[in-house]
Amino acid sequence: MNCKYCKSENVVKHGMRAGLQRYICKYCNHRFHDNQNNLPRMRNNSTVIVTSLNLYYSGLSMRKTREQIENIYGKSISQSTIHYWVHKYATLVKDYVTSLQPKLSGKYHHDETEIKVDGEGRYFWETIDQDTRFIVAHLLTENRTSEEAIKVFKQALEKQRPIAFFTDGSFSYNDAFNKVFWSRYSASKVEWVRRVGIRARETNQIIERKHSTFKMRYKVMRGLKNDESSKELLDGYVTDYNFCRKHQSIKKTPAQEAGINVNGWKELIENAHAHKINKEIQIKKEVEPIKVKSK
Numbered sequence: 001m002n003c004k005y006c007k008s009e010n011v012v013k014h015g016m017r018a019g020l021q022r023y024i025c026k027y028c029n030h031r032f033h034d035n036q037n038n039l040p041r042m043r044n045n046s047t048v049i050v051t052s053l054n055l056y057y058s059g060l061s062m063r064k065t066r067e068q069i070e071n072i073y074g075k076s077i078s079q080s081t082i083h084y085w086v087h088k089y090a091t092l093v094k095d096y097v098t099s100l101q102p103k104l105s106g107k108y109h110h111d112e113t114e115i116k117v118d119g120e121g122r123y124f125w126e127t128i129d130q131d132t133r134f135i136v137a138h139l140l141t142e143n144r145t146s147e148e149a150i151k152v153f154k155q156a157l158e159k160q161r162p163i164a165f166f167t168d169g170s171f172s173y174n175d176a177f178n179k180v181f182w183s184r185y186s187a188s189k190v191e192w193v194r195r196v197g198i199r200a201r202e203t204n205q206i207i208e209r210k211h212s213t214f215k216m217r218y219k220v221m222r223g224l225k226n227d228e229s230s231k232e233l234l235d236g237y238v239t240d241y242n243f244c245r246k247h248q249s250i251k252k253t254p255a256q257e258a259g260i261n262v263n264g265w266k267e268l269i270e271n272a273h274a275h276k277i278n279k280e281i282q283i284k285k286e287v288e289p290i291k292v293k294s295k
């Protein structure tokens with residue numbers, strides 16, 4: 001058996017409690033029952049949590065999600081609990097999903113959309129990989145200047161260096177493009193493709209179609225109340241899009257298409273817990289002085 005928290009195999013029996021076998025993990029020191037149905041530190045059955053996330057990200061409101069959960073499981077869960085789960089898990093898995101390395105086609109398509117947060121205009125920037133449909137960068141911003149473009153382009157670059165970068169016809173990306181992607185070596189040159197005229201509309205349509213489900217979803221997003229909570233929700237949507245939704249044309253999630261075998265919220269949450277604990281242990285180990293035994 002693997003540790004429920006950090007996934008280590010270094011697990012031993014640790015007495016009984018309430019008729020249940022308890023275990024202790026020698027790696028992270030967490031104690032737990034052999035209760036694989038519950039996510040670490042959660043009282044509610046993980047199926048209920050995962051179903052709530054799936055329903056919410058498929059476009060239901062928090063209220064409708066609550067109603068569906070009651071219909072399916074006969075369990076009454078408050079709207080604020082669902083709200084709490086959506087935000088908690090979007091935040092928890094972010095660090096973990098950022099650490100993953102998808103195998104991408106390197107043909108990135110970039111654009112921004114105007115969205116409203118509490119009635120105020122904001123920009124949602126996103127860069128998507130052409131063949132896998134994986135969203136490699138996203139950001140919610142107040143302004144639309146080079147500074148923001150640089151942040152998004154850097155995020156995309158950190159995933160994988162593109163071979164081609166598609167934008168609309170405008171030259172407003174000049175500065176950001178040159179700062180982030182310029183290289184003196186021809187082998188790492190990034191081709192910048194600015195779509196103009198009729199051909200642009202065609203190329204645009206291909207990527208728009210590939211991407212339309214996600215766009216449709218966040219355009220009708222509810223609960224964009226303030227910037228901080230909107231950022232968390234959009235992170236959650238991007239994670240859901242990349243890892244949990246099968247793309248109709250490829251019959252896979254973008255992550256699966258990019259060679260990452262993580263399927264759905266349950267696995268994401270479990271892996272994210274393990275990722276976090278392992279990171280904490282790593283940090284402790286590096287800080288603690290190494291004890292040298294004297295002979």
Ligand SMILES: [Zn+2]
Nearest residue numbers: 003006025028
């Ligand atoms: Zn452990």
